[in-house]
Amino acid sequence: MLIAKIYPEKECMNRQTVTELSVSLLLKYYDNDTSLFMDCLDEEVLWYGPAEGQFLQGKKALMDAWAAESNPLTFTVNDLRTTAVSAGSGMCVVVLHYSVITHYPSGNNLTIFQRLALTWCERTVQDENGKKSRVPRILLCNVTNPHPKSDEDNIYPVHFEQVYAGISVIRDKGDRLHFTGLNNTEYYLFSGSILWGDSCAKGRRSELHLSDGSVVEVTMSVRDIAGAYPSLFLRCHSSHFVNPLFVNGIRRFAVRMPGGVELPIPEKGYTAFRKEFEHFVAQKASGGQHA
Numbered sequence: 001m002l003i004a005k006i007y008p009e010k011e012c013m014n015r016q017t018v019t020e021l022s023v024s025l026l027l028k029y030y031d032n033d034t035s036l037f038m039d040c041l042d043e044e045v046l047w048y049g050p051a052e053g054q055f056l057q058g059k060k061a062l063m064d065a066w067a068a069e070s071n072p073l074t075f076t077v078n079d080l081r082t083t084a085v086s087a088g089s090g091m092c093v094v095v096l097h098y099s100v101i102t103h104y105p106s107g108n109n110l111t112i113f114q115r116l117a118l119t120w121c122e123r124t125v126q127d128e129n130g131k132k133s134r135v136p137r138i139l140l141c142n143v144t145n146p147h148p149k150s151d152e153d154n155i156y157p158v159h160f161e162q163v164y165a166g167i168s169v170i171r172d173k174g175d176r177l178h179f180t181g182l183n184n185t186e187y188y189l190f191s192g193s194i195l196w197g198d199s200c201a202k203g204r205r206s207e208l209h210l211s212d213g214s215v216v217e218v219t220m221s222v223r224d225i226a227g228a229y230p231s232l233f234l235r236c237h238s239s240h241f242v243n244p245l246f247v248n249g250i251r252r253f254a255v256r257m258p259g260g261v262e263l264p265i266p267e268k269g270y271t272a273f274r275k276e277f278e279h280f281v282a283q284k285a286s287g288g289q290h291a
Contacts, residue, residue: 013122013136015084015092019186021136022094022118023082030075030100038063042123042137050114051149051157069155076101076173078111079210080188081181090122092136095144102157115144175232179208179218187216191232195246196257197222199239209257211246234280236265236273244280 025036041059048055056062080098087093096116103109119140126132150159174191181187189210197206199222206222207215220228226235233241236255240263249256253265255273265273 013090013092013120013134015086015184018086018092018120018136019082019084019094022084022096022120023080023186023188026080026096026098026116027077030077032071032074034066038066040136040138041141042121042139045138046140046142048140048142048146049155050112050143050146051153052146054146054149054155065155069158071155071158072105073158074103076103078190079193079212080176081216082186082188084184084186092120094118094120112147113145117142117144175229177229177232179216179220181216181218187218191229191243192245194233194243196240196242196261196263197225197233203239209261234273234276236263237269238266240264244277244284247277250274250277 021040025040028034028036038059041062043059044057045059045062046055046057047062056065078099078101080096082094082096084092084094094117096118097114098116099111099113101109101111117140118138119142120136121139122134123137124132125135149157152159174193177189177191177194179187179189187208189208193211195209195211197208199205200207200217203221203223205217205219206225207217209215218225222235222239222241226233226241232243234244235241242255242257242263246258247255248258250265250273253267253270254262255265255277256262
């Protein structure tokens with residue numbers, strides 16, 4: 001089974017494991033690969049779809065509905081965030097918050113902000129050789145903010161652009177980065193959505209300023225983030241790093257970011273930072289990688 005590659009048999013179901021599994025199946029789903037999602041469904045699953053009135057009961061009914069439709073669409077998932085809560089060792093609920101851009105053959109692009117709730121439990125299954133194992137299964141799949149749909153669509157929103165005027169936004173994707181936040185929240189952010197980071201909690205954590213205006217707190221320090229992603233971020237100060245793609249200007253001794261925000265550059269580090277930024281710009285212009 002596909003799930004065995006992600007969910008080792010020896011590992012009991014825990015919040016982190018199920019969260020990672022939820023993220024994997026969601027991203028594969030929006031790459032038009034539903035195999036992992038189908039592999040994780042319980043036989044009696046309840047499915048509330050992303051459009052009004054979409055409800056199916058049972059894995060077979062869901063698989064039959066998918067098989068009956070063709071999907072000419074492609075998608076981009078932005079700024080994925082998860083929150084999970086477990087109820088004992090055999091039950092877990094994962095809520096995924098994200099924006100998804102639907103790319104239509106017409107050239108239109110529509111952005112919808114969605115929340116997906118997955119209720120997981122452990123089931124005992126038996127393979128063709130009679131071997132039994134405990135695996136996670138989805139009991140309930142519920143998109144909690146359904147949108148209007150065309151009567152012609154069952155699963156995929158093929159005619160979606162005819163009934164919904166979404167926000168036409170396509171962000172610079174970059175690399176998808178994983179950060180752990182507070183209160184059992186995980187963030188899967190494109191590097192292109194992170195403008196800069198500030199140190200907080202006496203340097204132990206960071207606040208990430210995102211392109212949508214939001215700020216999220218993560219458990220990695222500014223030093224660790226800049227060190228882990230030297231090709232994406234530059235550390236202008238012991239308490240700040242910046243995404244060079246969003247730098248609006250550099251002066252003595254500050255770097256100007258979107259919204260008129262200025263972050264300090266130490267006097268002794270000004271020349272080195274400026275040279276590093278200029279090297280980044282030159283590498284970007286030549287199509288090379290910043291090192």
